[in-house]
Amino acid sequence: MLTIAQRKAILLTAMIGLAVIGAAWALRDTDSATVRWDKEVGGPSLAVAAVEKTFAAMGYDFSAVKTGQAAVPRVLVRSVPDDLAQVPEVDRRKDLFLGSLLPVVLAINEQLLAERAALEKLAAKIRFQERLSAKDAATLRALAVRYRVIAPNEEAVDLTDASVIDELLLRAAPLPVSLALAQAAEESAWGLSRFASEGNALYGQWVWNDEAGMIPRGRREGQTHSVQAFDDIYQCTLSYAHNLNTHRAYDGFRRMRANMLNATGRLDGHALAGTLTRYSGRGHAYVEALRNIIRANDLGALDRARLTGTTETRIAAS
Numbered sequence: 001m002l003t004i005a006q007r008k009a010i011l012l013t014a015m016i017g018l019a020v021i022g023a024a025w026a027l028r029d030t031d032s033a034t035v036r037w038d039k040e041v042g043g044p045s046l047a048v049a050a051v052e053k054t055f056a057a058m059g060y061d062f063s064a065v066k067t068g069q070a071a072v073p074r075v076l077v078r079s080v081p082d083d084l085a086q087v088p089e090v091d092r093r094k095d096l097f098l099g100s101l102l103p104v105v106l107a108i109n110e111q112l113l114a115e116r117a118a119l120e121k122l123a124a125k126i127r128f129q130e131r132l133s134a135k136d137a138a139t140l141r142a143l144a145v146r147y148r149v150i151a152p153n154e155e156a157v158d159l160t161d162a163s164v165i166d167e168l169l170l171r172a173a174p175l176p177v178s179l180a181l182a183q184a185a186e187e188s189a190w191g192l193s194r195f196a197s198e199g200n201a202l203y204g205q206w207v208w209n210d211e212a213g214m215i216p217r218g219r220r221e222g223q224t225h226s227v228q229a230f231d232d233i234y235q236c237t238l239s240y241a242h243n244l245n246t247h248r249a250y251d252g253f254r255r256m257r258a259n260m261l262n263a264t265g266r267l268d269g270h271a272l273a274g275t276l277t278r279y280s281g282r283g284h285a286y287v288e289a290l291r292n293i294i295r296a297n298d299l300g301a302l303d304r305a306r307l308t309g310t311t312e313t314r315i316a317a318s
Helices: 005-026 048-057 062-066 090-127 134-146 162-171 176-186 196-197 233-245 250-262 268-275 284-296 299-304
Strands: 038-043 075-077 227-228
Touching: 005 162, 038 048, 048 090, 048 227, 075 090, 090 134, 090 162, 090 176, 090 233, 090 299, 134 162, 162 227, 162 250, 176 233, 176 268, 176 299, 196 227, 227 268, 233 250, 233 268, 250 268, 268 284, 284 299
Parallel strands: 038 075
Antiparallel strands: none
């Protein structure tokens, strides 16, 4: 027969197990359906005219957003318009591409900031030596798994250790908007690449499974990579954010971002581009290409853009 202590231990284990499942579900990779959108534009064949009509109806003036005179409406453009290449005016074509992607980047930043806020509450409890509830412990574990600080089945880790919390705070942070837009423009040829039109792939992310991606033309014999395809540009950008926030190649990016946030509460995409020499085989030439896009298109102004119904967020030093 079990002792009272054993019964309590079993009950506590069960409660933590259920809480872990609940926390993992709450912190699961979101999709565009879980985000609050006021309007969605998509379908099997999306035309520029439909996107521009929607933008006009919502009063979405991309130029006004860049000058800080307007917020960004909650409009989800699911894919790059099929006829984008047929728009003759370069500036109009660029604004369509950037204006379609901007709300997506900002919505993903909302999710990242919500997860960071949950983490900061847990970090404060740990710092003041408060006992974590089973729900708190499960949320902390779910975040640690989500941000790849620990493996899903890893057990022998003290998640309340300062080094674990510090690493999580490095990873759970928003994207620099100007840099995300510049990389999408560079990697997808401003939305005109085959990967963008056929697979909503804006960031050139590789997979080693041809069934999950698109085989690059001219892939050399012996190479096995393909470019990952996505259901929509929201999922593509979410995957890009997770890549920057978890892959060991971008540790320098995360550390510079943390220093910026601690110092000013804001991000500078132009400066952070310098940390991405390993994103492309072009190295420093790739960094300069990103910086040229940011400068030439005044994307730095969009680092302070916000969605309607939100205010500018400054992250306090942690």
